[in-house]
Amino acid sequence: MSMTQELLKARTSLENNLRELLGIPVFLIEMDAFALPCGCGGVTINTRGLQLDDLEIFEEHILKYLTDTVTSLEIEPSFLFARLIPGTAEVASINARILCSSCYMDFGRGSGKQPRPDIYIMRFDRRE
């Protein structure tokens, strides 16, 4: 399967899983693979209709679906987070990122789930 076909398939199946889980028509309006100059790479999934509450209540399930999705794309599921629209409970995107060493320090320095008010961490594997 080509990379675009894999992305298309992964987007659809994650959206279906979230809709079934939450009982609302959540939209995953765009799923993008990215590569940054610092060395980070991964996927960003822009969402509509998903709220911070949903993540907090169904975190275990959402984390599992997201992990399955990114694993299917051969992305190591060691850093998964949501980006919130500042000052609101709206989830703008959910993200899987393979961190470069410098960004690892940025995200890893804090201890809580929200190193910045616009970021909600679902999974962050600390390195040795």
Next chain:
Amino acid sequence: MKLYVPHVGHFEGLEELLNGSDNIYAVYMAGSPDYIGTGRTNLSAPKLDEIAEQTEYAHSKGVKMEVVLNSSCMGGQQLTPEGYRAIDWYFDKLNTIGIDSITVADPYIVEMLAKDYDMDVVVSVLSFVDTPQKAEFYEQLGATTIVVDPAVNRHFDKLEAIRDTVSCKLKLLVNEACLYQCPFRYAHFNFFSHANGPGPKPNVLDDYYYYKCLSLRIKDPQQIIKSPWIRPEDLKEYKHITDTFKIGGRTHFVNWILNNVEAYANERYDGNLMDLLDSIKDLKDTFYIPNSELDGAIEQWKKCDKVCHKCGYCKRLAEKAIYTYSGSGDDIRKIPLGPVGDRK
């Protein structure tokens, strides 16, 4: 030295920040955009109870709390009876919480704050105070502190004239890194003020001013050198103007903020100057500028009359001190910029 340090606006962030450094005199953060917005991007919109909790915590650590409400444009709402009442109500709450100072940009709000509340009134960089005359007007309106427009950070004659003219406190913003004499500045801050204010908010997808600002620098990297940032090593040159400095960057990670705090507190930074600059952080993986290469440049800037096409100093410095990155992650090389004259 008194360092004013950005705070992203949630309790965990404040804890991390204040536990991370003893060199913080005050923190500043945005308030709720429902009353007065701010002229910058924000990552949070703390509610009154959150502001109260964070203020109490900052005070318990001996750190002052400043709330930034520096919309450069409110579309006239502040002058309507409803607008006035809403702002007045919000100021009253912040006053009760015990906020130490409020940063504002609108002259009307400067006067309103000075008249009725105990909080120190800080005139924002977005009031563009760049002359002794403007400073005098704001002092007369009731300003306790003026944050001088960074556009004159390298005009020592203007800074000294402002210092001589007013008796209120002065603060200098050290790392904003806007383009020198930027044509976008007013329009950009007005746009942010509406996007981060009470509304109606414009439904804008891409920020023209920001993209333009970045592409101008990529085409002509000497613009990065001309930006009126102040190097940590050069703070000593400003001590006769003020002992109070503000670090910009409330959309960055605590890590990034603390790196800046340590650099400016120690008046020394060994690394890429781009690490310290706020508004062009997106170019930090594009350009490498060893900070030590800039030693002594301040001597030129102190006497320079800013007629760049005659002087050419910043252009030559850019050619010598700026490198571009090639590759990514661990597989990365630094390539000297070389002559920049023909790139426009």
